[in-house]
Amino acid sequence: MDEIKRDELLEAENTILQDISGVLEAMETVTRYEVFEVVREGKKLFSFRVRGLDDEEIEKCRDQATKVVKDRRFGSLAVPRDFNAAKFNSLMIYTATHPEDRKALWDNKTFWEKTGVVTGWQLVDKVLKRGEKDAVIELIEKLSGYGEDNENLEETLKNS
Template identity: 45%
Template sequence: MSEQEEKMAPEALLASEEDILRGLIDAASDVEQETLKIEIVRKGRVLFSFRVRGLLETEYNDCKEKATTYKKNRQLGGIKMPDETDTAKYRSLLIYKATVEEDRQRVWGNKDAWKQLNVLNGPALIDKVLRAGEKDAVIAKIDELSGYGEDLEEVAKN
């Protein structure tokens, strides 16, 4: 316990702990509440739109793992080692995962689009319909919602 905490009355410490708990709970609920509408516009025409949310670090990792192939390393007793990450697949998985559930079903889960565009799932549909630059712009927004690119000083203040 610090000197300052020792000098504080028990009531003040309890209030401080409640503030910390409230802040932690608010921070956790804020992660999934903030969304951003993405519009795919070409030649001045909005083709479709969907909403994205920020991702947790574990969600980024899950997407990376799904986009990575592994092979056994015989020198290390057959331990599976990462071999190669399919960057296009990784980026599509990030967009798919960050799309708000309702929009994910409506847009990326559209089975008629799957049939017409000859794809098997939502991430494959993303690969088929979004251009590389569009994917890059969407991922930049997802990263922003996820807290990347924020000034550390600004994060510390908030």
């Protein structure tokens, strides 16, 4: 390496390291978990950790929550028919839950037997109240990066 290129690299070293640091920080936010506490009548019942979801995971949840039927009008092509929003939300919560918490809570066979469910997402649906599910979904969306730009957009619109 000639002396000029070496000097240029040394001058740009701080910028390069900051860029790498930013990429690493962005990667860490993908796996950052936050605790959600289920509190009813002022009493903490239990808590579990959730993370943000990526596009692929959300799309998988959406597909599982959408009933598909064969339509003869389209040559027996499978066509999405009914979307179950409650199932979608439960699937998102189930998917975003930390693997250890999911195993102990949502995939607990003893809980399944007591509640009459056969899958983890169904237990989410049985255990959490509607408002609690909404709050967990909001936390998952925040961890997924939703809402961050909206706050800046609102502030920009107010000031313009």
